[in-house]
Amino acid sequence: MEIPYTYKARPDTGLYNAKVGIWLFLASEIMLFGALFSAYILLRVSAPDGFWPDVALAWPRGLLNIPIGTFNTAVLITSSVTVVLAWAALKMNNFARFRWLMVVTVICAFAFLGIKSFEYNDKFSHYVVRLKDGKAVTGHLEVNGKHPGFWNFADQWSLGRLEAEKVEHIEIAVDPARDIHGHVKHVEGASHDHAKQKIATADIAFLGSYTPATHPFFAVYFLITALHGLHVLGGALVLAYFAFPGAKMWKTNPEQFTNRIEVGGLFWHFVDLVWIFLFPVVYLL
Amino acid sequence: MQATDTHAHAHGQKGHSHDHHEPGFFSKYIFSTDHKVIGVQYGVASLIFLFFGFLLVLAMRFQLANPGKPIPVVGALLEKLLGSDMAPGGNLSGDLYNSFGAMHGTIMVFLAIVPILFGAFGNYVTPLQIGAPDMAFPRLNMASFHVYFIGGVVMFASFFTPGGTARSGWTSYSPLASVTDLANRFDGQTYWLIGMVFLITSSLLGSVNFIATIIQLRCRGMSWMRMPFFVWAQFVTAFLLLLAFPPLEAAGLMQLMDNLFGSSFFLPQGLVVNGTALAVSGGGSPLLWQHLFWFLGHPEVYVLILPAIGIVSEVIANNTRKPLWGYKSMVYSTMSVGFLSFIVWAHHMYLTGMGTKIATFFQTTTMMISIPSVIILTALFISLWGGSIRFNAASLFALSFLPMFGIGGLTGLPLGFNASDIYLHDSYYVIGHFHYVVAPGTMFAVFAGIYYWFPKITGRMMNETLGKLHWAGSLFFMNCVFAPMFIQGFKGMSRRMYDGGTTYFEGVDPTALSLNKMITMCAVGLGVAQLPFIINFFSSIFVGKKVSSDNPWDATTLEWATPTPPPHGNFASEPVAYRGPYEYSVPGAKSDFTPQSEKP
Amino acid sequence: MSEQSHNAAASHDDHDHDIASHIKTYLIIFGALLLGTVITVLMYYVDFSSMAVTVGVALFIASIKAFLVAAYFMHLMSEKKLVYSLLVISAIFFTGLMGLTLWGTHDTPKNTLMKTVYVP
Numbered sequence A: 001m002e003i004p005y006t007y008k009a010r011p012d013t014g015l016y017n018a019k020v021g022i023w024l025f026l027a028s029e030i031m032l033f034g035a036l037f038s039a040y041i042l043l044r045v046s047a048p049d050g051f052w053p054d055v056a057l058a059w060p061r062g063l064l065n066i067p068i069g070t071f072n073t074a075v076l077i078t079s080s081v082t083v084v085l086a087w088a089a090l091k092m093n094n095f096a097r098f099r100w101l102m103v104v105t106v107i108c109a110f111a112f113l114g115i116k117s118f119e120y121n122d123k124f125s126h127y128v129v130r131l132k133d134g135k136a137v138t139g140h141l142e143v144n145g146k147h148p149g150f151w152n153f154a155d156q157w158s159l160g161r162l163e164a165e166k167v168e169h170i171e172i173a174v175d176p177a178r179d180i181h182g183h184v185k186h187v188e189g190a191s192h193d194h195a196k197q198k199i200a201t202a203d204i205a206f207l208g209s210y211t212p213a214t215h216p217f218f219a220v221y222f223l224i225t226a227l228h229g230l231h232v233l234g235g236a237l238v239l240a241y242f243a244f245p246g247a248k249m250w251k252t253n254p255e256q257f258t259n260r261i262e263v264g265g266l267f268w269h270f271v272d273l274v275w276i277f278l279f280p281v282v283y284l285l
Numbered sequence B: 001m002q003a004t005d006t007h008a009h010a011h012g013q014k015g016h017s018h019d020h021h022e023p024g025f026f027s028k029y030i031f032s033t034d035h036k037v038i039g040v041q042y043g044v045a046s047l048i049f050l051f052f053g054f055l056l057v058l059a060m061r062f063q064l065a066n067p068g069k070p071i072p073v074v075g076a077l078l079e080k081l082l083g084s085d086m087a088p089g090g091n092l093s094g095d096l097y098n099s100f101g102a103m104h105g106t107i108m109v110f111l112a113i114v115p116i117l118f119g120a121f122g123n124y125v126t127p128l129q130i131g132a133p134d135m136a137f138p139r140l141n142m143a144s145f146h147v148y149f150i151g152g153v154v155m156f157a158s159f160f161t162p163g164g165t166a167r168s169g170w171t172s173y174s175p176l177a178s179v180t181d182l183a184n185r186f187d188g189q190t191y192w193l194i195g196m197v198f199l200i201t202s203s204l205l206g207s208v209n210f211i212a213t214i215i216q217l218r219c220r221g222m223s224w225m226r227m228p229f230f231v232w233a234q235f236v237t238a239f240l241l242l243l244a245f246p247p248l249e250a251a252g253l254m255q256l257m258d259n260l261f262g263s264s265f266f267l268p269q270g271l272v273v274n275g276t277a278l279a280v281s282g283g284g285s286p287l288l289w290q291h292l293f294w295f296l297g298h299p300e301v302y303v304l305i306l307p308a309i310g311i312v313s314e315v316i317a318n319n320t321r322k323p324l325w326g327y328k329s330m331v332y333s334t335m336s337v338g339f340l341s342f343i344v345w346a347h348h349m350y351l352t353g354m355g356t357k358i359a360t361f362f363q364t365t366t367m368m369i370s371i372p373s374v375i376i377l378t379a380l381f382i383s384l385w386g387g388s389i390r391f392n393a394a395s396l397f398a399l400s401f402l403p404m405f406g407i408g409g410l411t412g413l414p415l416g417f418n419a420s421d422i423y424l425h426d427s428y429y430v431i432g433h434f435h436y437v438v439a440p441g442t443m444f445a446v447f448a449g450i451y452y453w454f455p456k457i458t459g460r461m462m463n464e465t466l467g468k469l470h471w472a473g474s475l476f477f478m479n480c481v482f483a484p485m486f487i488q489g490f491k492g493m494s495r496r497m498y499d500g501g502t503t504y505f506e507g508v509d510p511t512a513l514s515l516n517k518m519i520t521m522c523a524v525g526l527g528v529a530q531l532p533f534i535i536n537f538f539s540s541i542f543v544g545k546k547v548s549s550d551n552p553w554d555a556t557t558l559e560w561a562t563p564t565p566p567p568h569g570n571f572a573s574e575p576v577a578y579r580g581p582y583e584y585s586v587p588g589a590k591s592d593f594t595p596q597s598e599k600p
Numbered sequence C: 001m002s003e004q005s006h007n008a009a010a011s012h013d014d015h016d017h018d019i020a021s022h023i024k025t026y027l028i029i030f031g032a033l034l035l036g037t038v039i040t041v042l043m044y045y046v047d048f049s050s051m052a053v054t055v056g057v058a059l060f061i062a063s064i065k066a067f068l069v070a071a072y073f074m075h076l077m078s079e080k081k082l083v084y085s086l087l088v089i090s091a092i093f094f095t096g097l098m099g100l101t102l103w104g105t106h107d108t109p110k111n112t113l114m115k116t117v118y119v120p
């Protein structure tokens, strides 16, 4: 038994099955990411004033590493153009070019993920400390001369843990001050790079790293970027499969193979498209 | 290449690809990609869940009617399985009552009714009715069932987690859902969320597949307006699942983050639980959960009813021996219902302190959506007019569906109006309303569908006498169970309270509570009334009367043009639709039905 | 199966010219996307003094970039009607979801809900 229109277009719709399928899937993805973006906006506009220290805004701004984010955006855009070029190469019957373009795409995908995990790590050792006198600082934390370990959730510090382990002070490499727009403030004369500051545990009212528990901004940031990252990972695995083991089909049924690349590409462009909105929304606004 | 060539090719190959090897048990029944096997898998799994969900509610009903008495038969077992703080002395504790309630709703909606309507009937019948050899993506179809099954297992396993299963209702409102068990992050609620993610994924895979199949695999001549109404209902349903579920998936992930990583998506500032301030950052919005949940929730109730209307339409057209009255207006109404169902959701939230403008908006859209619903129901009623109706088990269930759904829909109107809903919300009236739609409504359609398509699936008829007995008992007891709930609701009895809400609201009229005994007895009666069905179902598989033709009901639609039961690949030769779906009693025709595949 | 693939390979030649011009377009779009990214980042350092303008500008640029990706890389410029209708439907529902949710949370009787000030 064979299913009709698996790779030939059905005359009245002009589409083959997988293309209908992927567009339906992308429609549901629009709703998925749409709901997350809606949640982001809602949480942001209803955040209580003064909720984030050191800026007068309720919502933290400019906390993420913009150069890295920009670079990652470029990486993803590059992979998007290589995947469409790979498809065009197949259309022109040039399999060798297809393969190296796919390899570039997959490398870009993993580069993106690597950079992202570096960023994640940085956030886990970044802390916000609220003092009992109402002041607050943010920066990299040092307890007993050590930074909290990377990728180790059990190594996160809280006020309760500081007290339980009888730590008397912590040291924190304070972030430069920011103005209301989240831009780094350039104060004449004052040093604005990561001055170390010693804080007594007794003065601390709250302490938490840049993790979902600390502020809804991080909750949203980690959730959306992690979900996006999963899409990148899934897409990269599928594209890698097409480039190597799955490429056998090029010999038996080039038309269907080209269609597969087109469908895989559509998904990949969608992932890029989400990032195009995600980047300004979480990094810049 | 032309469409016809592909078809010829497809069917030419079918013969030998089947003869080559006899597939083993696993590839035939567990890892099958045949839409019919998958349909049966869905059917069996969801009937089991249906039964389980019913048992849960029987225990709850017993507690409501006999507070402080141990549950008969299974009380001791519950205490042993779930611990003596959950079921002390075989009694249902408040916590366990809440757990059972939450899981009853979840199981019935997500694991029983939707899978049976969409997964089972949809999978089995839709490709047959449009003349397709299978679904567009058979392996995706198989994956969809497997993911559903995993979801079901996770849900079921959650009963045995320390602290018990989810207990915040099938709606899982935050913050309640996030603070039930603060010490234990992997509590029942977390399992619930993980299970839901699986179930949602399964629905998404399924809905992509259904839509692609209906768009792409209609056989030659099967134009949109020649599709049986059942297919239309499945089509719109698939869109509802496709576009309404993702926001709940997003919300589920957020609640999962709240549970596992202590984030505050849905937890507001300054939350106090049992007198202590919660150590969370706050800044989230409980209303956000409700919006995202009901964005799915309302379309979901149409997922529960549209395929049911589809089944009923098929059975009614066949047994009145008349075309459906107003087929086109039914199709357009279905589309309107589908569209509008996305913008009525906040009628479930009138009591959350909404402003009058937004409440008016949702009240208006709710009234608008009842218009196409009424058109569909009216068209079905008019279809009966002047028909020479055959009364068999299938048609009796389909016919009684109509008034039952009518009661359910009409009692929804007072709930749709802001002013009256503020009084009725979260009372037993709401329970009465939606059970009229899903229990005597959708469930009757499911039974009608089973009696109707059973001969195609097994090649044997079900017993008519037992079927009619089943129908009479179900109709009687269903009404005895659910009609009194309207009265209880008016008299102030709360839903979701194991004492009907008396401990916290003294205004509950005692006569409302006194109805509980009778309702519980009728619920047991309803269970007993299913015995003829269970006996009938299993015995007919083996000893039922063999069908004498492929088309025992003299029906017109394409599923009856296949061999019985249909082989892998379905049709013996390429089907072509030459006419509309319901050409019954056409003047001048040689018999009172003209199948779609009959050449003009 | 095999004779079909033969046909498919042969039909490639007709498109060769077409595809070559597409490739040029893809590269131009690539440049435009990179440029758009740079402009977005530069805008962050411009002080518009109003958050609404800042957001508006950033989203405007993002929309243009998204349009380029969708229209050219995803071939939406020349897609079938079916795909358009599907996207229109999901765009409508997405707008409904976002718009009504925001409206619903903010149209409260006195608009007091959740607008509290943080007290440590």
Ligand code: HEM
Pocket: B171, B301, B302, B304, B305, B347, B348, B366, B369, B370, B373, B408, B409, B410, B412, B413, B415, B416, B417, B421, B424, B425, B426, B430, B433, B434, B437, B438
């Ligand atoms: C067309 C007529 C209908 C109208 C106007 C309507 C209206 C409503 C309203 C306003 C509520 C919320 C009541 C409250 O919580 O205070 C409600 C609840 C409900 N309705 Fe309907 N409805 C209709 C049809 C249906 C159908 C066809 C179904 C299902 C097949 C359904 C299933 C439900 C369910 C499950 C709930 C309860 C949800 C919960 O709180 O757990 N309704 N209905």
Ligand SMILES: [Cu+2]
Pocket: B297, B298, B301, B344, B345, B347, B348
């Ligand atoms: Cu509703």
